[in-house]
Amino acid sequence: MPFVQNSSDISDAYSFMNIDAPVMWYLFMIAIIAAIILLVLKKDMFSIIPTAISAVIFVISLVAVNFRGYYGRNKYDIYSLTNLLSSGNGSDDAKYVLGLGVYVLIVGYILAIAGCFIDIMKYFKKDLGVDSRYLSNSINKSVWKTMYYYRGFYIMFLPVLIMIILFNYWPMAGCRYAFTKYVIAGPYYVGLKHFVQMFTNDLYFWTAFRNTLILSIIKLILNTGAAVIISLLLNEIVSLGFKKTVQTIVYLPHFMSWVVVASVFKMILDPNATGVVNSLLLKANMINEPIYFLGDSKYWRGTFYVMNVWKDTGWGTILFLATLSGISPDLYEAAQIDGANRWKRLIYITLPALANTIITVFILNLAKVMNLFESVFVTMNNAVLDVAEVLQTYVYRKTFSSGNSDYGYTTAVGLFKSFVGMILVLSCNYASKKVRGRGIV
Amino acid sequence: MSDNSVVVTKKKKKFKIFPLVNGLIFILISLAIMLPIWKVIIDSFDARSAYGFKWVPTMFTWGGYRAIVTRVALYRPFGISCIVTIAGTFLGLLLVTLGGYVLIQWEMPGRNFFAYMLLFTMIFDGGMIPKYLVMKQLHLLNTLWSVILPLSINVYNLVLMRNFFEGIPEALFEAAKIDGCSPMGIFFKIVLPLSKAALASIGLMFAVQFWNDYTNFKIYINKDKLFNFQIKLRNMVMDSDIPNDDAVDPNTISSASVIVAILPFAIIYPFCQKYFVQGVNIGAVKE
Numbered sequence: 001m002p003f004v005q006n007s008s009d010i011s012d013a014y015s016f017m018n019i020d021a022p023v024m025w026y027l028f029m030i031a032i033i034a035a036i037i038l039l040v041l042k043k044d045m046f047s048i049i050p051t052a053i054s055a056v057i058f059v060i061s062l063v064a065v066n067f068r069g070y071y072g073r074n075k076y077d078i079y080s081l082t083n084l085l086s087s088g089n090g091s092d093d094a095k096y097v098l099g100l101g102v103y104v105l106i107v108g109y110i111l112a113i114a115g116c117f118i119d120i121m122k123y124f125k126k127d128l129g130v131d132s133r134y135l136s137n138s139i140n141k142s143v144w145k146t147m148y149y150y151r152g153f154y155i156m157f158l159p160v161l162i163m164i165i166l167f168n169y170w171p172m173a174g175c176r177y178a179f180t181k182y183v184i185a186g187p188y189y190v191g192l193k194h195f196v197q198m199f200t201n202d203l204y205f206w207t208a209f210r211n212t213l214i215l216s217i218i219k220l221i222l223n224t225g226a227a228v229i230i231s232l233l234l235n236e237i238v239s240l241g242f243k244k245t246v247q248t249i250v251y252l253p254h255f256m257s258w259v260v261v262a263s264v265f266k267m268i269l270d271p272n273a274t275g276v277v278n279s280l281l282l283k284a285n286m287i288n289e290p291i292y293f294l295g296d297s298k299y300w301r302g303t304f305y306v307m308n309v310w311k312d313t314g315w316g317t318i319l320f321l322a323t324l325s326g327i328s329p330d331l332y333e334a335a336q337i338d339g340a341n342r343w344k345r346l347i348y349i350t351l352p353a354l355a356n357t358i359i360t361v362f363i364l365n366l367a368k369v370m371n372l373f374e375s376v377f378v379t380m381n382n383a384v385l386d387v388a389e390v391l392q393t394y395v396y397r398k399t400f401s402s403g404n405s406d407y408g409y410t411t412a413v414g415l416f417k418s419f420v421g422m423i424l425v426l427s428c429n430y431a432s433k434k435v436r437g438r439g440i441v
Numbered sequence: 442m443s444d445n446s447v448v449v450t451k452k453k454k455k456f457k458i459f460p461l462v463n464g465l466i467f468i469l470i471s472l473a474i475m476l477p478i479w480k481v482i483i484d485s486f487d488a489r490s491a492y493g494f495k496w497v498p499t500m501f502t503w504g505g506y507r508a509i510v511t512r513v514a515l516y517r518p519f520g521i522s523c524i525v526t527i528a529g530t531f532l533g534l535l536l537v538t539l540g541g542y543v544l545i546q547w548e549m550p551g552r553n554f555f556a557y558m559l560l561f562t563m564i565f566d567g568g569m570i571p572k573y574l575v576m577k578q579l580h581l582l583n584t585l586w587s588v589i590l591p592l593s594i595n596v597y598n599l600v601l602m603r604n605f606f607e608g609i610p611e612a613l614f615e616a617a618k619i620d621g622c623s624p625m626g627i628f629f630k631i632v633l634p635l636s637k638a639a640l641a642s643i644g645l646m647f648a649v650q651f652w653n654d655y656t657n658f659k660i661y662i663n664k665d666k667l668f669n670f671q672i673k674l675r676n677m678v679m680d681s682d683i684p685n686d687d688a689v690d691p692n693t694i695s696s697a698s699v700i701v702a703i704l705p706f707a708i709i710y711p712f713c714q715k716y717f718v719q720g721v722n723i724g725a726v727k728e
Contacts, residue, residue, distance in 0.1 A: 151623075166560060167591045169558075174570075237467065255703075260653075263479070264478065346520070415568060418568050
């Protein structure tokens, strides 16, 4: 069995790691920070070098740490590369094959860093790049004089900076725990062990990952579709008062928290005490015994989608309505004179005008796919884990609800989630730039 | 809106079936949204909440609401929610206006670096466990700071605010500068008064976010005394952790709690709908 840790392994890992691996880690961090600083200073070409160095350090530490340290020097002949990449030829009780996940991680890591930097470079050049007309005033001043002039602003930004560093950047640095065994006495380095275990040996993780994608993508499609249909119909209402009333009502659920929505639905779907739906179905003889909508794997997903549509569809119509009200009435008039009926006007005028907004909304929400947490967390229970567990709830439950919480492992799961999220955001950003000419971040 | 009236008045000769069906559809949609809430409202006034749907309570009682006002296990969470919402909204607005104003200083050295720092937090997220460990290291666990601080620095809202500020004409700043106004003076005398609508929009967004916060309380706080109303509500409804009261049905209390959790924004929202909608539109159109 790979990755079963016995006591001798721990001591070996501990003694070896404490000397070498942190050094690797700090070298790695220094290279990354150097890359970022160079980038900020607009030395785009030079920043590639530290990036490449950091990648090399990463691979070296991966090899050194994961195999030599963790399994011990005497077990495997790790000095031969072929042995390392295929299988161990040491003791027969622990044949080891490097999991696919490691390769995916390495390639993904390099791609992401490169992609991120290319993206940032573009960002600096286009959106935030200092316009020459702004520079004209200060071209003769030295940087220090300009900085002195703006001294008040640095103080103004200080609170924001402190908060950002404390609650955004410090946790990012905390991602290093994903590569350690977290014990109170002092975390020690275990290399990529958690990731390999996660990808090769953890069925719950894959279930959670699949559920995250299924739940949030189907939810996104249903919500967007419903919002488009409702805004099209809403746009056809003539009476202004009626329209305003309807809008007020359909926006209302958006302001309820997920706890409230879950509570309301729990009350009306309850199988025994107060459930309206079950009593109606029973009365109509459509079912013989009450359905456990929130406690049965068969029905949970459907109920979840219904709750999502109920809560967010109305709010989703705002953007579509704004677009619809921007369509020139002349177009409709001209079409009407040409004899186009309501259906034809919808197909040839309204939908093309709306298409861009639909894509925009879709992209904006696709970037948030991995963040699914609260809505699932408040509606799930232990009976529906197989269909309801998403990555964030998996992390939460594994850390806070189980007796022996392994912070290192759950950090690794969280890091994977953030990583996929980052790729999604960057690709959505790219798509958004293609579609509407500007990014989402 | 005018386009519709044009379209419809021209079709007057025909009997219009579509508007009728359309109206009917929206009455059904409104019912689908209101009926679940109505059911909870009725249950909250009904001492004998029973199986099935009723239009009016069978046995009227104020018991549920009285329980919320009188029982410490229920009114303390409500108070905590109020404190966190008010404090968090003020702190959030402060940070957002400060950050937004700095970000429109295009000539300021380091401005791009700050902008990039903020931008990167939208791309990459530290994750739940590292954040928890940071809170632990800061010794903020089980204090209200742990739920106020992380939500009050909201980069998305900060970018919204920056966009509002950017819409203020450059000429105003120039004029003020020529008249001898300091940068701080410009901020307090020109920028803030001009962005009242933005402050209202973003303030409401913050308030909703803090009032509805469940996740942060769940992660950072495990003391009963510091739970907010959402946590208490979830415990009551899902885990039947309802304070004992011989006089009132437990279901009545939890229904009343749901209504109380909705109430603040249900009251504010119809009057401020404009600002809520404005926030969404500006976020998408001018990001």
